[in-house]
Amino acid sequence: xxxxxxxxxCLDVTDxxxxxxxxxxxxxxxxxxxxxxxxxxxxxxxxxxxxxxTASSDNRDLILHIIERVAEQIFIPLTVxxxxxxxxxxxRLLNAGADKVSINTTAVLNPQVVEDAASRxxxxxxxxxxxxxxxxxxxxxxxxxxxxxRNPTGLDAVKWAQKMVSLGAxxxxxxxxxxxxxxxxxxxxxxxxxxxxxxxxxxASGGVGNLQHLVDGVTVGGADAVLAASIFHYGEFTVQxxxxxxxxxxxxxx
Amino acid sequence: xxxLQVAIVDYGMGNLRSVANAFKAVAPSISIAxxxxxxxxxxxxxxxxxxxxxxxxxxxxLDARHLRQxxxxxxxxxxxxxxxxxxQMLFEHSEEGDVSGLGVYAGEVKRFPHERMVDVHGAKLxxxxxxxxxxxxxxxxxxxxxxxxxxxxxxxxxxxxxPNEASLTAATTAYPFDFTGAIARDNVFAVxxxxxxxxxxxxxxxxxxxxxxP
Numbered sequence: 275x276x277x278x279x280x281x282x283x284c285l286d287v288t289d290x291x292x293x294x295x296x297x298x299x300x301x302x303x304x305x306x307x308x309x310x311x312x313x314x315x316x317x318x319x320x321x322x323x324x325x326x327x328t329a330s331s332d333n334r335d336l337i338l339h340i341i342e343r344v345a346e347q348i349f350i351p352l353t354v355x356x357x358x359x360x361x362x363x364x365x366r367l368l369n370a371g372a373d374k375v376s377i378n379t380t381a382v383l384n385p386q387v388v389e390d391a392a393s394r395x396x397x398x399x400x401x402x403x404x405x406x407x408x409x410x411x412x413x414x415x416x417x418x419x420x421x422x423x424r425n426p427t428g429l430d431a432v433k434w435a436q437k438m439v440s441l442g443a444x445x446x447x448x449x450x451x452x453x454x455x456x457x458x459x460x461x462x463x464x465x466x467x468x469x470x471x472x473x474x475x476x477x478a479s480g481g482v483g484n485l486q487h488l489v490d491g492v493t494v495g496g497a498d499a500v501l502a503a504s505i506f507h508y509g510e511f512t513v514q515x516x517x518x519x520x521x522x523x524x525x526x527x528x
Numbered sequence: 529x530x531x532l533q534v535a536i537v538d539y540g541m542g543n544l545r546s547v548a549n550a551f552k553a554v555a556p557s558i559s560i561a562x563x564x565x566x567x568x569x570x571x572x573x574x575x576x577x578x579x580x581x582x583x584x585x586x587x588x589x590l591d592a593r594h595l596r597q598x599x600x601x602x603x604x605x606x607x608x609x610x611x612x613x614x615x616q617m618l619f620e621h622s623e624e625g626d627v628s629g630l631g632v633y634a635g636e637v638k639r640f641p642h643e644r645m646v647d648v649h650g651a652k653l654x655x656x657x658x659x660x661x662x663x664x665x666x667x668x669x670x671x672x673x674x675x676x677x678x679x680x681x682x683x684x685x686x687x688x689x690x691p692n693e694a695s696l697t698a699a700t701t702a703y704p705f706d707f708t709g710a711i712a713r714d715n716v717f718a719v720x721x722x723x724x725x726x727x728x729x730x731x732x733x734x735x736x737x738x739x740x741x742p
Binding site: 276277278279280315320345346347349350351368369371372373395396397398399444445469470473474475476496498499528 | 543545546549550552553580581582642645647651652653654655656657658659660661680682683684685686702703704724725726727730731
């Protein structure tokens with residue numbers, strides 16, 4: 275009863291191609307976005323997230339063409355994030371075929387964008403991405419970071435999550451900067467603290483190394499969905515294997 | 529202008545491209561268009577009434593484009609598919625913004641009540657209800673053709689319809705209580721979930737709509 279827990283493969287896109295790398299170093303071309311999206315769809319992915327990591331603003335529009343092509347052929351929810359600065363960016367991504375747009379650094383620099391986008395397009399399509407790191411120099415446990423984890427903000431991640439929901443975020447994508455790329459599992463205490471503090475769904479991200487980590491993300495961390503990149507990209511596991519494993523461990527899966 | 533086989537009503541709320549894309553995928557040879565022209569909607573063979581966002585905005589934008597009459601006529605005359613807010617707007621009233629709907633059916637659009645959002649294990653259920661849930665078909669219908677009972681469809685909503693007449697309900701979903709996931713009456717079929725985002729089962733429902741002869 276309820277919702278199936280979602281598995282969301284994440285595709286990093288730059289200059290119109292999907293890339294993969296280890297800790298964002300040595301990015302290598304991993305292929306055509308539509309083909310890769312189709313493969314994950316065929317494996318039973320519940321949703322897809324595209325993260326635009328294009329450095330040059332000249333090539334930013336390429337993500338729109340990718341989303342257009344994917345949306346013509348794949349009929350599951352598509353989330354796009356990366357480089358969203360204005361309400362107009364949200365509109366263009368939605369018009370290209372994104373179902374949800376993820377806002378990260380801009381939410382911190384200009385929270386009004388979250389509020390304006392949610393009131394204009396509906397909370398259902400506004401995801402706020404929160405990059406958090408455990409800190410010991412603050413009166414709270416986890417601090418929000420921006421710019422891919424480089425800049426501390428002084429914000430308490432749990433309170434920040436509540437604020438984003440009050441401004442209209444319909445979902446939160448929580449990435450543990452401590453765990454990202456480590457393959458030691460999600461930061462479940464962080465996710466649990468945020469999940470308990472808000473009513474909207476939480477997507478856990480950062481640190482997945484094996485299938486038990488996905489289960490723990492839900493059962494220990496209280497996540498409604500789990501996002502993973504490398505375990506799927508490198509062919510260690512298929513999405514179907516992940517879903518089977520989670521189902522065998524008592525979780526409701528599609 | 530030739531007569532459309534499927535008109536997707538565009539009243540400026542949200543992206544209707546996904547709905548059009550999905551119809552094109554299941555029925556590549558038929559004429560489909562996203563339109564805000566009341567005349568084109570009146571002439572169309574079949575009408576799809578989608579919607580996302582907040583219901584008060586949807587009603588306001590529908591009226592701003594003078595589409596209320598065309599939509600009401602379609603509900604009386606031809607195969608009609610409501611999706612998400614397009615289902616909710618068919619009812620009399622919504623708790624969302626305390627707004628009146630089109631009043632095609634008696635009933636209320638309600639918000640998931642905070643105090644009841646707990647599953648059988650005592651875990652908190654999130655609102656919006658976002659994700660793939662099982663759809664239990666409560667009546668047999670041509671629109672369910674080739675779709676197994678309890679197939680999963682993708683939902684994203686914070687409000688649900690509570691029809692006064694129980695016989696209107698064509699499917700229920702448990703979250704955690706059974707709410708109406710689809711309604712059916714004569715030439716009208718409307719769903720709370722998003723068939724255009726529900727992979728195989730969703731595409732089959734759209735295929736069934738194109739072939740439906742109420």
